[in-house]
Amino acid sequence: MKMPRDRLIRYSPLDRANHWTMAMVFVLLALSGLAFFHPAFFFLSHTLGGPVWARILHPFLGVVLVLLFYAMAARHVRRNLLGENDVQWMRQIGDVLDNRDEKLPPIGKYNPGQKLVYWSLVVSIALLLISGVIMWRPWFAGYFPIPLIRFASLLHAVSAFVAIVTIVVHVYAAIWVKGSVRSMTRGWVTRAWARHHHGLWAREQEEAQRREQQP
């Protein structure tokens, strides 16, 4: 499909499918996990068909999330390394929050906030996986000593907390930065959006387009 001239492709269909699958899985995981975490959220266990089904499905969904997430994360690892202007951007986080975007340096495909989300999830999901396996009944918990299970349980809770907070921030950011949601639903952003939020990435894309048009 030929993209209109004023648009840039930001996320491929595969990326988008992956993202939204993950998003659903994550929500289910978070809701069911919260149900076991605090009695106030116990009613959320019904989102997975009741508490027993929640207990059964939660770890399997966790494995699905892990597979999807790391499949994606592996492909995006390079884009999430600390890049040019990122430090400067971080120094100006006040401008970011105050929507004084014009004062910010141009950055690559992902801004440091997005990179933080990325690395936060890379770490917390890894810890969730490890601790989750250790406390997974009836399959694996029996092979681990109870003190380790206790540690894993605490670690799982803390990691999940980190992941959930991260996702809350991530979701808010998407709502906050208009055009972002569309990039993940339809896959494209306007050239202006790209230049505005991810200047370096926009230029790179535009150069690539130019090279393509000059055989």
Next chain:
Amino acid sequence: MINSQNIIARSATTTEPPQVRSHVEEVAKLIDVSKCIGCKACQVACMEWNDLRDDVGECHGTYDNPTDLTAESWTVMRFSEHESADGNLEWLIRKDGCMHCAEPGCLKACPAPGAIVQYANGIVDFDSNHCIGCGYCITGCPFDIPRISPKDQKSYKCTLCSDRVNAGMEPACVKTCPTNCIEFGTKTDMLARAEKRVGDLKALGFRDAGIYDPAGVGGTHVMYVLHHADDPNRYSGLPKDPRISPLVGAWKGVTKPIMSAIIGITAFAGVIHYMTKGPKEEPEDSPEEEHRATRDGGVPPASLGYDATRRRPGAGRNADDRPQGEDR
């Protein structure tokens, strides 16, 4: 002695349970290890009364059978041959099972409302209809007591025969015990009885005799009289100073409200931010945009450009081959 088994604590419940019967006397089971002959009558009576039948297992070279607690063996005898430095051999036999802690780690850890309850008389009971099989009770228990059934994935343990106690009878193990090594009554009476037995044992030369009613879990409603209370570990690993692990405390204690609050606050902060600062609106597609970086940074566009070839040689070349906007 035993009133209606009103519930004073209930798993995964944040509101107060009914407390009007708080004058109900606490009950306790006292196991006088010095009188135990390890006959396993308690094991059999427990299975019989509770309609349980564990698997017919194998002999593993000891008298212990079944070798561990299971969802169908709520109590087992643990045999230990202890030889002291002077060659004195003792065959120490301990009935293992739920201790019915005053501060039950299982109840603290359980996420399913009402799957674990504590009655006013001190009995900690599992309600399998509410159990979700997560095993948190196992994680929470300082004595390694609850077991998940491989048949239904629900957790089980001794109920202190709450049904019998409610009907004014003693638990099945207590009633059957041939040597009266297991007794049952109010906790006050049982403590007095235990004191008496400790005195007897001291008179017989067991200087370290004592009562096992560990304070770390707020005391228990199953207590032991031990001839070697200084070293409970000698009785097949009875923990010396059991308490709910600080890890479990952290997991099911402070972290719960704090982390829940932070999640809520984070979301709420977003709302506030949106209300005060508003969104980053979608920029208009204007030619000036292309030069914003130059203006702001005062840096020549070329040097600000994302020049992958200069920084990462391999990546730049590949970028040329890429379809538009696609990352791999």
Next chain:
Amino acid sequence: MTNHWVDIRNANLILSMGGNSAEAHPVGFRWVTEAIEHNHAELITIDPRFTRTGAVAQDKAFIRTGTDIAFLGGLISYLIETDQIQREYVLNYTDAALIVRPDYGFEDGLFSGYDESTRSYDKQSWMYEMGDDGFVRRDESLSDPRCVYQLLREHYSRYTPDMVSSISGIPVETIQRIWKKIAAMAVPDKTMTILYALGWTQHSIGSQIIRTAAMVQLLLGNMGMPGGGVNALRGHSNIQGLTDLGLLSQLLPGYMTLANAKEQEYRAYIDKRIKQPTVEGQVSYWKNYEKFHVSLMKSWFGEAANEGNNWCFDWLPKLERPLYDILDTFERMSKGELNGYFCQGFNPLASFPDRAKVTRALASLKYLVVMDPLNTETSEFWKNYGEYNDVDPSQIDTEVFRLPTCCFAEDDGSIVNSARWLQWHWAAAPPPGDARPDTRIMGELFLKLKQLYLDEGGVFPDPILNLTWDYKIPAEPKAEELAREYNGRALEDLTDEQGNVTRRAGDQLAGFAELTNDGRTAAGCWIFTGCWTEDGNQMANRDNSDPYGTGNTLGWAWAWPMNRRILYNRASADLQGRPWGANKAFIWWDGKQGAWVGADVPDFPTNSPPSQGQMPFIMQPEGVGHLFAGQSMVDGPFPEHYEPFESPVPQNLLHPGKEKARNNPAARIFDEDREALGKPEEFPHAATTYRLTEHFHFWTKHAELNAIVQPQQFVEIGEALAGEIGIVAGDWVKVSSNRGFIKAVAVVTKRLRPMMIGDKQVHHVGIPLHWGFTGVAKKGYLVNALTPFVGDANTQTPEYKSFTVRVEKA
């Protein structure tokens, strides 16, 4: 039991020996724990192993299996030499002062009168010396070298602590420590109780071990005392009852005995059994034998039994062999001399020694009838179960009938516990399928046979055709009818000396004192008379009150004889009839009432004042307890230690080099079975079989709950032996004797330690017996594959507790 279960709590010392009371009788053992806590009693256990009893005992010793007489004999010597006996009791209530015939002797391990060719004694010389007055001579000073006391002293003078230690393997200091504790019970107000079981019975010297214990108790003045006695903890729920009812080859109900073939004359038969007092004025209760016998015959044959035909004396079978015990029977069966055999709730394939021989014997039968609630090994002895029962059914021509019977929950009736209590029980539910009560099976079988004799005639049908059978439904005699029958009733009006009617014809009798020898009374089992009186079923009594606080609950069930709970209880009072100690008051003479009163029914003529001089042991012609057994044992009037027939020790250390005195010289052993004994070089380990608390013989492997708590066959071996043969706990071992082998899981334990016997180290192997090839527990080997076919000289009870094996890694 001379005493009873609850009475154990009155003891000051409990000796658990020849049994593992906590293991086999846990609920009886509750009274041991009561005695320890509330009476500050001490529990001492002596066993080859550190047992469950040992787990709660304050003192213990580990003894080589089969050497208990050495330990107890040494104790007797210690008590005498240190003068720690209850002197007044010994002098008056035992035969210590009685003089023994001069021709009695003991030399080279043999008593006088031994005949090697028949392996038996002529017991002529084993008697008291009679004085000119026709009564036994006595020496009150106990100094006459021929008095029992001096003979006893001399006999056991050889049992020094060193000798006892070298035989039994118990260190000298342990022996002396325990002897000292036991000797402290010789004071009048302290008692020791002895609890034993098959750990004493199942030896070739089993009866004599038990006798030694009784002698110790007489010396300590502990017989007839609360908290004393010699207490057999019997194994089956009604083994006492079936013994009382005489279901043994030589017995009739109530410990009456069948005549042997030489006893052709009725009068001679009776006179031999009527024991007249041999000390002036004594009770000698067996003088009433004929009353019991005639009442039995009236019960069985009714009108057909009359004085003219000697009450059908000839109808009873007479014995041609000394004993038709099970060893004799299976010896004959294995030689094809039996055609039919009935097993009513009995599993001989698993229970009798030398399983290979038992299989051979059963396979030679024409028909075998098994009546049982359960699928027993015996009923399937012909069926191949691989290595567990390796037989070829096509080669076995025995026709086997299997008849399903009710279990306890499905029939009414009474059973007698170890304390001689007859307790009535009620059916709770119908039996499964078409199972029937034993009473109905026996009834119908008998009626079918009777009909055959009526229809066809046949050999000697008289006892069959004349057997009383007045049950309302002849094929289904009811428990109530049978209980009333063995209690007995008056057949004619009974009158006292003044001619007043004391009992109407047809009425139930209230006690055996009412029995007559003239045919006016009928009673199927005289010792049970009083259990179902005109007041109804006494066995169903349920008053558990204990008015004297002695633990004696006379209102609960009914005990024979005459509801007495402690036998010889007259001995609990001194010569003047006062209790030996305030804390031991049980029955005493009340001068005002002119009667013996107290917590129990006096085992004594109620109105016989102390001044009359009647002594407590009313069943003995002398009125006293026998330290000297006289002719009542076949293998000697004093117990002597002999080695088990299979022993890891090559000689009897008491009689080194005397081959005749190595094993019990009067024990019967068949030639083939002697050949099958193992040599210590080849089978060096001392073995003993026993029960576990989780199981009951071969029954509970059919009960899932019990199978769960002890699922699989094992043997117990010490760590030292395990090290020698290179195994650890949980490994499989093969245990072989010269007769067969078993394989089992090894429980390796610190609780079995090697013993030094002389200069030889002896390992014990413990072999629990509960597994077989039927049931829900894991299949196992019948352990009687190992045991020798030899029995006690007096009872022929097989020597299951002492034999030799070799243990190796499987």
Next chain:
Amino acid sequence: MAINVTRRQFFKLGGAGLASSSLAMMGFAPEPAEASIRQFKLTHAKETRNTCTYCSVGCGILIYSKGDGSKNVEQNVFHIEGDPDHPVSRGSLCPKGAGLLDFVHSKGRLAYPQVREAGSDEWKRISWDEALGRIARHMKDDRDANFVQRNAQGQTVNHWTTTGFLAASGSSNEAGYITHKVVRNLGMVAFDNQARV
């Protein structure tokens, strides 16, 4: 158990079910009412007094059965425990006694008379009449052939040594008594019970 529902009820039930499941989907599942967790199982059971069948302590037991004793109801034993009135056992039972229920209901219980014919490798179910008839025939044949009235010395012995009998010390006195009465008067002498071993 079948539930009869009319079409109309079906829709009502379905509607309610749908409503409640949607509520549940939204996390508003009604919590089950908090009843007593464990029901006391002996309420209204029939209690029968008996004595333990194993060892010779003679512990008192209470047998609980379902069925109220009316003629058309079969009693079925479902629980056994100690009799607290019993002066020896005071309600306690050892592991054997505590497991009596599984003896009563053991898979190894025999329910029908059977015969294993000579050389056969299987059981065959037969009627009581056939079983007892054939046994009686065997007995009479053997007794008539081998009963000894006088021995070689000419002494009257009247015994039958070619068939033997083992009686059960687990059976009641009444069974023991009638067994002795029958067996002895057939002339049997090879007659013992467990007391021998």
